[in-house]
Amino acid sequence: MEQAKVWGRYFPRIEFLSNFIVVIVVTIGGFLVIGDEISLGTLVAFSNYIFMLIWPMRMAGWLTNVIAQCYASVKKVEKIFEEQPEIKNPLNPVKPEEFKGHVVFKNVSFKYNEIPVLKNINIDAKPGSTIAVMGVTGSGKTSLINLIGRFYDVSEGSVLIDGIDVRDMDLKFLRSKISIVMQDVFLFSDSIRENICFGVDEVSDKKLNGMSRNILDEKLITVSKDAKAYDFISKMPQKFDTVVGERGVRLSGGQKQRISIARAFMKDAKILILDDATSALDMETEQEIQKALEKYRDVTKFIIAHRISAVKNADEILIFEDGEIVERGKHQELLDLKGRYYETYLNQLGKMTLYDKEEVI
DSSP states (O other), X not given: OHHHHHHHHHHHHHHHHHHHHXXXXXXXXXXXXXXXXXXXXXXXHHHHHHHHHHHHHHHHHXXXXXXXXXXXXXXXXXXHHHOOOSSOOOSSOBOOSSOOOOEEEEEEEEEETTEEEEEEEEEEEOTTOEEEEEEOTTSSHHHHHHHHTTSSOOSEEEEEETTEEGGGXXXXXXXXXXXXXXXXXXXXXXXXXXXXXXXXTTEETTEESSOOHHHHHHHHHHHHHHTTOHHHHHTSTTGGGOBOOGGGTTSOHHHHHHHHHHHHHHHTOSEEEEESTTTTSOHHHHHHHHHHHTTOTTSEEEEEOSOHHHHTTOSEEEEEEXXXXXXXXXXXXXXXXXXXXXXXXXXXXXXXXXXHHHHHO
């Protein structure tokens, strides 16, 4: 908006002045030529001189606009640099020697701008377990997982990992142990290889530290197969060296999600969070990824999803509503309860074929 104001203030004036000068020269010069006071050649030459003067004037006006735009941009960048993070490292940060990934929510409540988002949440996710979270949009599912990586601090209660409050942990250490796959995937304008390896400690600035190229390639292939991305990657002309474009513009939504899942597997984190990470995938591919997750038995997994097929094998399924857990249990237990989970189950099965029902059950 500021840019438009600057452009509207200066550009019309410069254009009017330059064109007005041309009109004056041509008009007066035309009368002088008719009166034989100057020759036509003199008028043409003078007009050319005027055009030579007008061009720098227009460029000066354009440059004024660019400088004003630059100044407005610099102010915005300065504001970002001056912004102080709300979440800060503790004075004496803790770095546990052994990180197992035992996540406990203890009487957790969370408010955002004084608006209650989570209310009295209690969860015990043991190492290697799978916790599934379901609920309507705005029920607090994403806010829940944001507390694990301490992107926000709890308003009441505590989030513990291996018995240590996350507020006492070193932030960089804590987040290095967590992999998050969001529904809105961000890919860099780089190769598939670099996008999958992004965030991996052993690979930095495209140089290997303690990991041979062969071992890296083997791991790339393994995680790509687990994420069901290897098939389409291997069909590309440059395979893992294929550049995906800004935000993965050259890939489909499902392909981007699978690369993002492969990136999470590549990190070898002890806590894996999938926030509606398979929403763009077909049910068959989703089922294959669910089976691949079983290989990561020592990883604590939090799965946020809307499909029954994505959560049915979880050790515990949590149903959220208005920031509260209204139902919890295993798949069959919640079906027997005949509550909200059961209603969701019936709604989804009503749109499925017999084959799909057998897959879900």
